[in-house]
Amino acid sequence: MGTNHLSRLSLDGQVAVVTGGGGGIGRGVALALASAGAAVVIGDIEPVRCEETVAAITANGGHAVGVPTDVMEVAQVGALIGAADQQFGRLDILVNNAGGVVSKPFLEQSERSWRRHIEINLVSMLAATSSAAPLMISGGRGGSIVNISSIEGTRAAPSFAVYAACKAGMISFTKSMALELSEHGIRVNCIAPDHTATPGSRGQVRGPVDESAWPAVAPDVQSAMDRLIPLQREGFVDECGDAAVYLCSRMASYVTGVTLPVDGGTSASNGWVRGRNGRWTLNEGLPLT
Numbered sequence: 237m238g239t240n241h242l243s244r245l246s247l248d249g250q251v252a253v254v255t256g257g258g259g260g261i262g263r264g265v266a267l268a269l270a271s272a273g274a275a276v277v278i279g280d281i282e283p284v285r286c287e288e289t290v291a292a293i294t295a296n297g298g299h300a301v302g303v304p305t306d307v308m309e310v311a312q313v314g315a316l317i318g319a320a321d322q323q324f325g326r327l328d329i330l331v332n333n334a335g336g337v338v339s340k341p342f343l344e345q346s347e348r349s350w351r352r353h354i355e356i357n358l359v360s361m362l363a364a365t366s367s368a369a370p371l372m373i374s375g376g377r378g379g380s381i382v383n384i385s386s387i388e389g390t391r392a393a394p395s396f397a398v399y400a401a402c403k404a405g406m407i408s409f410t411k412s413m414a415l416e417l418s419e420h421g422i423r424v425n426c427i428a429p430d431h432t433a434t435p436g437s438r439g440q441v442r443g444p445v446d447e448s449a450w451p452a453v454a455p456d457v458q459s460a461m462d463r464l465i466p467l468q469r470e471g472f473v474d475e476c477g478d479a480a481v482y483l484c485s486r487m488a489s490y491v492t493g494v495t496l497p498v499d500g501g502t503s504a505s506n507g508w509v510r511g512r513n514g515r516w517t518l519n520e521g522l523p524l525t
């Protein structure tokens with residue numbers, strides 16, 4: 237065991253694949269892994285976003301390639317994983333980040349919509365894991381898989397029921413894979429973000445990302461965050477990036493099968509909120525004895 241903690245965060249010489257790495261949390265994770273020394277393969281459905289993240293990494297002296305990929309197409313996911321091997325000769329890290337959600341009460345949701353939720357959030361992770369793990373095993377150096385779940389994977393989520401079920405499924409799959417892949421030195425963990433500032437959460441689902449067009453957080457939204465999120469703000473994509481670097485690094489060498497909330501304390505609060513008078517209250521007004 238080295239004693240230099242910064243060196244134990246280094247990912248020098250490693251190769252990572254990040255799905256949905258062109259924007260939002262995936263981009264934050266890709267930039268963080270690259271700044272820790274990994275070469276990164278960006279798999280995003282939007283070619284312009286792939287190019288933009290690759291440009292940001294290479295401008296910073298890092299190594300990256302973009303492989304436009306629809307994670308709902310299993311063959312394309314296989315090609316994305318294969319590209320890591322072809323371009324960089326190895327694969328150490330897989331981040332299953334691409335996902336999606338629409339808000340609708342379950343009884344108003346179509347079968348097509350359930351199936352799309354399952355394809356993009358769950359099947360994409362299965363496809364990437366099934367391609368990536370054999371490559372990590374044959375490399376003989378172990379590896380790290382990080383699945384981007386959500387706080388919705390551990391609580392009820394009315395109007396997001398199928399999404400929440402998929403995110404819970406990601407947490408469950410993470411635990412099973414942590415055991416199945418442990419003998420190969422492959423660690424499998426989850427990150428569970430709460431509300432995070434991303435193109436998707438700002439309505440920029442497709443095309444180039446233009447953060448300058450994002451409106452400032454509205455006062456009523458900020459006031460709700462002040463009361464509902466213990467750290468009183470939304471999260472930033474770099475904060476998921478930092479968590480991913482930790483989970484992929486030697487600093488987390490004995491950490492597998494866990495779900496790390498990156499949520500400003502929301503999951504811990506479990507119903508406790510700041511009341512309008514600024515004092516903590518349970519479920520906004522339930523009388524406390």
Ligand SMILES: NC(=O)c1ccc[n+]([C@@H]2O[C@H](COP(=O)([O-])OP(=O)(O)OC[C@H]3O[C@@H](n4cnc5c(N)ncnc54)[C@H](O)[C@@H]3O)[C@@H](O)[C@H]2O)c1
Pocket residue numbers: 255256257258259260261262279280281282285305306307308333334335336337356384385386387428429430431432433434435436437440441442
């Ligand atoms: N933003 C949040 O508040 C939040 C909270 C909890 C969990 N999450 C999870 O984090 C992940 C990323 O969310 P985000 O907010 O950064 O999303 P986003 O929409 O801002 O970015 C998603 C990226 O994935 C790409 N993408 C979309 N569909 C794709 C597909 N079929 N194949 C490949 N790439 C595709 C998009 O082009 C985009 O670059 C998702 O799994 C989401 O469920 C987000």
